Amino acid sequence: MENSEYGFIPYGKQYVDECDKKAVLEVLESDYLTTGPKVQEFEEALANRLGFKYVVVVSNGTTALHLASRVLLNVGDRAVTTPNSFLSTSNSILYVGAKPIFVDIENNGLINLDLVEEKLKKNKKIKAVYLVTFSGHPLDDEKVKYLKDKYGVKILYDNAHYFGKDGGVCDIATYSFHPVKHITTFEGGAVATNNEKIYKKLLRLRNHGIVKDSSMYPWEYKMVDLGYNYRLSDVACAMGLIQLEKVDMFLSKRRQIAKYYHDNLPEKIKPLYPYNEKSSYHLFVVRYPFKSFDEKAEFFIKMRQKGIGLQYHYIPINQQPFYVKKGYFKKFPQMEKYYLEAFSLPIYYSLSVKEQDYVIDCMEELL
Structure with a gap:
């Protein structure tokens, strides 16, 4: 790192x-x-x-x-x-x-x-x-x-x-x-x-x-x-x-962070949905057209090497081994596309604008 x-x-x-x-x-x-x-x-x-x-x-x-x-x-x-x-x-x-x-x-x-x-x-x-x-x-x-x-x-x-x-x-x-x-x-x-x-x-x-x-x-x-x-x-x-x-203070800051991401993302990285002031923004999820899961994994690794802990939410539940054994496995087109493209950016109360800029700059460099 x-x-x-x-x-x-x-x-x-x-x-x-x-x-x-x-x-x-x-x-x-x-x-x-x-x-x-x-x-x-x-x-x-x-x-x-x-x-x-x-x-x-x-x-x-x-x-x-x-x-x-x-x-x-x-x-x-x-x-x-x-x-x-x-x-x-x-x-x-x-x-x-x-x-x-x-x-x-x-x-x-x-x-x-x-x-x-x-x-x-x-x-x-x-x-x-x-x-x-x-x-x-x-x-x-x-x-x-x-x-x-x-x-x-x-x-x-x-x-x-x-x-x-x-x-x-x-x-x-x-x-x-x-x-x-x-x-x-x-x-x-x-x-x-x-x-x-x-x-x-x-x-x-x-x-x-x-x-x-x-x-x-x-x-x-x-x-x-x-x-x-x-x-x-x-x-x-x-x-x-x-x-x-303090929850109103927490929510206000999350929305502020989300709005800043929304307005400053690199061109090819899209927010999961247009900025919504009614959202609680537990997560700020974005999408990028990765060609494969290997490409996505390489990007996650490189971001971590730069000190940024991206996350993904969520692996389709029906594809988990327990559920597959129980007969729940099924391909859902939108879920499959989302699984390949989506990832979650850092969002929490103490996150600064400079840290957000660093996250955005690193994504732009790597993608």
Whole structure:
């Protein structure tokens, strides 16, 4: 790796300041490290910020998806989803004995809702549609609501990449607070809903399926469902609360970075979609007409040698060895083209304009 004046520039990283450290230290010195007051405080703050009535925080984004699937799906059900996501989106469907049905994407990386409707017309076993707000790009809520109302399916928004008011259309939305996301709780996630019945079941499932019952004895509790230990600690929630206070600042900077890339990219490198001020820009994805994966790999290696950590999001889920063995392999034309062309540029709060210029100059030199 060449030594640049900027050191190594990763595709993403967290921003932690003295306020975050102070908040964590205060909890460490308190009586509660877990299942204490900070958990409910963080949940209420998230519900208010995200536009949902109820939020349940959990140990990570994957456990959020798992709990959501426990609520939305039964064994043998089908759920339509995208191949352009991290594995946990479709894995969560398999966790509960249901089966994912993959459909192709659009040029902007999002699932093709017209193809989703084609599947809904043909298969009555489809009970849910799992939609991913890929890169932070908001979905077409009107089209989603149309599908929900016409076909009676449950709607899940996997919002690991998106952070904004989103409480009107979906039955459940899930979030991730991994360090590269908009806010971080070290690891962490959340499930959001407007349905009180779903909310109460999520609370049980997060904590071993247990409900408290002191009607007979003060110590009594009852396990009424097969749940899990998916709790998030007070330490993590204290961090989340402070990060949440800064989220508008974080989002504003991400959009600023995205706009600068958008306006200054080399000619042959195209943004995944035109600049959108409503996008949360967890990722800034671009496309270039590579002739082969070998050429793309060589470019990634050369950029890393210059101290720039590009990333790719995502390898088509249905091409992963586990899914191929299960019979899910299928060629999707748009996904295949996207897989060859796309890559993600560095984007995070502390990224400077000079670092962006360096990234852009290196791409122009190598491509």
